[in-house]
Amino acid sequence: MSLRKLGMACLLSVLLTSASWGASPLEDATRILENSTSFHWGKDCLVWVVHYPEALVGPWVEADAISRGYTPSQKEEYLRSFKEQLRIGQAEPFLVTVYHFGPKPLSLSPLSENLLMIPERGEVLAPLSYEDKLDQPISGVVQGLVFFPKQEDGFVLSLKGLGVYREQRFAFKGFSSVGGISSDDAGEAKQRIVELPPVETETVLTSSGGKVEVPVEKPKPDKVEKEPETVKVPPVETEPPAWLGPGPVLTKKPESVERPEVSSGDSMAVSVDLSESVISEGSFTAADLEMSRDSLVEAFLACWADGDTSAMYEMLAPSSRGDKEAFSKKANGSPLRWCLGDGYKLRWLEGDRVKVSVAQKLVLIRVLQSEVLSVVSEEGRLWIVW
Incomplete structure (x- = not known):
């Protein structure tokens, strides 16, 4: 190989390596979020769960600090506050979002019994805490934070009450070594033999002189009982969440009014x-x-x-x-x-x-x-x- 070709190969290798190292903090945070999001469909609803791993904190805070122009000391204080709010390092935080579009509100109450953590090792765990609105009848979109005990190994979340399977499991890449739908409800198809009750028949002569067995037709009832009227459940208004990215702030930052500049001296x-x-x-x-x-x-x-x-x-x-x-x-x-x-x-x-x-x-x-x-x-x- 000539020196020129060797130099070009080395330069190409350096460029490719630099490209892989040059991901922005926002790109790193997005990649982690994509691996930490899991969703399932239910009856008239869609539920998706986002896990906030500890690895997400660094790139997310870095990206936010760059966009807001924080100084190094401000970024350090923001990092500390951010970790306290999501209990990073103390618990496993999750954002649970339920989008329900059915005629009647969806109930997952009590969530402490319907949403459980299944660790790779150990017993099934209930949430440490969660927001009260997840226990209320759900219509539209409702979001809430849920905290489980801190884990060192893999885990999945199991959710009941979505109206299709007995339970559905939410798995997260890098954290889930067990998962899938409950074996009681889905998986490999099993052959089953079902015995039906015997049908009463009678012998009828055909026009050609033969005989054929036909089912006995039971008399129809004179009156058809009316089905009991279903009680209409009034729609429950849930607090509309501000979710998935920037939403309207409560008030706009004043532009024309000058705030007094205050220092510790005056x-x-x-x-x-x-x-x-x-x-x-x-x-x-x-x-x-x-x-x-x-x-x-x-x-x-x-x-x-x-x-x-x-x-x-x-x-x-x-x-x-x-x-x-x-x-x-x-x-x-x-x-x-x-x-x-x-x-x-x-x-x-x-x-x-x-x-x-x-x-x-x-x-x-x-x-x-x-x-x-x-x-x-x-x-x-x-x-x-x-």
Whole structure:
């Protein structure tokens, strides 16, 4: 072989190797998800289950961090929060989606008895926990997270109640060494001999003089009993899930309104001074007070979205402050930390309390998360209590 041909062969080998190594984090995450998805048809329904293996966490978080522009420290905090939400390393998390299109709602209740894990070694296991909506009558599309005990070996999930087979098993590549439909319901066809009851016959003479046996015709009843009327089950409204990719956020991120830039040095100025003219005694109105409350809460949430826990801590009521380091850990570990930038919804409750709701995007599902804050007056100012 000439040196030129040898060089071309080496270059081609390097290019092919580089191509296999050059998969993006999103491509890696998608490949893992495709191997971790299993589905089955039932009567008037389709059920698919997604397993979240630990190997999915790295590429998924990396892809999300790239799209959102996280810094290395933000990505590390996001990774920690992500693993806590899905209990990665502590349990086996699954996303169960049921699409039911029949006339009557589907019931899988109790799911703790109808959805079981069959490990490669050991006894059949019930779920550790799951979302309550999977126990309610299902119409349309319903999604919920289900957690099973952590496994080191292969497993499958067995689901009953889909109306076709006694049970159907969901297998996942790389994790399932046993699977398939229950042997009681499907598999190799078996020959069976069925004995039918004897039919009463009578002898009839034919026109040619022969005889033939014909079944005796039983008299028909005069009245046909009406079938009992079926009780119509009213359709059950289930909460429509935001699923499979991006869905509408609860509120759009404000474009024209500039949020105050707050740092730990000047955060005290954001806490509204009650002695000032806006809300000083005898001069403030309910509208002024509500605007002041909203401004304080929005500034607090803006600092939260930026991860500025020092500024957040300075906005807390002095009587409610605890250890600053513990507060920072709690704020950075909350799911709201990573969702506020996509929009949020405020709903004022009784007693100057406000509920902050966001839609948290996990893998193939959006989960509603919320926190309740309070606005209190201390030392002539408005403060946050969380």
